[in-house]
Amino acid sequence: MKLGVNIDHIAVLREARKINDPDPVEALGIVKRAGADQITIHLREDRRHIHDEDAKRIVEQSSLPVNLECSIDKDIIEIICDLKPHRATLVPERREEVTTEGGLDIISYADRTQEAIEKLHKNEIEVSLFIDPDIEIIKQASNMKVEWIELHTGTYANIYAMLYSNLSHTHHSIKELELSRRELHTKLQESIKLLKDAADYAKSLGLKVAAGHGLNYQNVESIVEIESIEELNIGQSIIARSVFTGLEAAVREMKDILR
Numbered sequence: 108m109k110l111g112v113n114i115d116h117i118a119v120l121r122e123a124r125k126i127n128d129p130d131p132v133e134a135l136g137i138v139k140r141a142g143a144d145q146i147t148i149h150l151r152e153d154r155r156h157i158h159d160e161d162a163k164r165i166v167e168q169s170s171l172p173v174n175l176e177c178s179i180d181k182d183i184i185e186i187i188c189d190l191k192p193h194r195a196t197l198v199p200e201r202r203e204e205v206t207t208e209g210g211l212d213i214i215s216y217a218d219r220t221q222e223a224i225e226k227l228h229k230n231e232i233e234v235s236l237f238i239d240p241d242i243e244i245i246k247q248a249s250n251m252k253v254e255w256i257e258l259h260t261g262t263y264a265n266i267y268a269m270l271y272s273n274l275s276h277t278h279h280s281i282k283e284l285e286l287s288r289r290e291l292h293t294k295l296q297e298s299i300k301l302l303k304d305a306a307d308y309a310k311s312l313g314l315k316v317a318a319g320h321g322l323n324y325q326n327v328e329s330i331v332e333i334e335s336i337e338e339l340n341i342g343q344s345i346i347a348r349s350v351f352t353g354l355e356a357a358v359r360e361m362k363d364i365l366r
């Protein structure tokens with residue numbers, strides 16, 4: 108299974124002091140040497156971490172394929188078309204969100220999404236749609252003639268965290284998941300089945316299937332077992348581990364799990 112390393116959070120650390128260190132570009136060679144298959148970055152409308160200059164330098168200097176996540180905003184799509192990364196992954200964005208909260212609603216925003224897809228394809232950029240594991244949405248994605256979908260694994264990751272970590276004892280507890288352990292365990296199994304059924308269906312339609320959001324060294328095992336998924340994009344947990352082990356070791360450890 109291929110690994111895309113999302114390096115947004117290196118830029119989060121830089122933006123904490125609004126200086127030029129750490130530089131996300133320095134991660135490119137380290138991530139490649141560690142065995143990753145792709146660099147993923149998210150050029151957000153609010154530029155809270157990755158800035159336009161970062162994206163330009165990363166696309167120009169990365170010797171790994173670059174998967175650039177972005178919203179369907181017309182101005183952002185123009186920027187992506189100028190940058191020409193290998194792939195653009197269309198994701199939803201809400202200014203006040205802490206992080207991505209779900210998949211892109213390609214049914215309600217079908218016209219604007221299709222317009223973005225066509226512009227990106229005209230610029231020879233592969234397109235992935237970051238969507239929830241929902242059969243009707245996958246059918247819509249297939250009709251939009253994209254090469255990839257990326258299944259949102261955030262719900263699965265949140266349930267896993269409430270069940271198997273101390274998250275419920277912290278101020279970050281995910282309130283809507285304050286269920287009993289028995290209920291959480293049932294929901295976890297349901298979320299894994301949902302992801303597997305969605306991946307199998309998408310693959311049967313000829314889509315290439317990626318997955319991501321909230322995956323870490325503990326919860327990734329069950330996702331690796333889904334054979335229809337060929338790529339995972341993982342960021343926050345790898346950068347978090349790299350604080351203690353170094354980036355090359357953190358990436359290598361994750362790649363070893365995905366093999």
Ligand SMILES: CC(=O)[C@@H](O)[C@H](O)COP(=O)(O)O
Nearest residue numbers: 115149198206207237319320
């Ligand atoms: C779409 C997704 O799940 C992530 O790739 C995205 O990058 C999350 O946004 P932040 O990196 O800004 O948290």
Ligand SMILES: NCC(=O)COP(=O)(O)O
Nearest residue numbers: 113319320321340342343
């Ligand atoms: N699309 C998922 C991604 O790139 C990384 O998400 P996360 O691991 O930072 O939650």
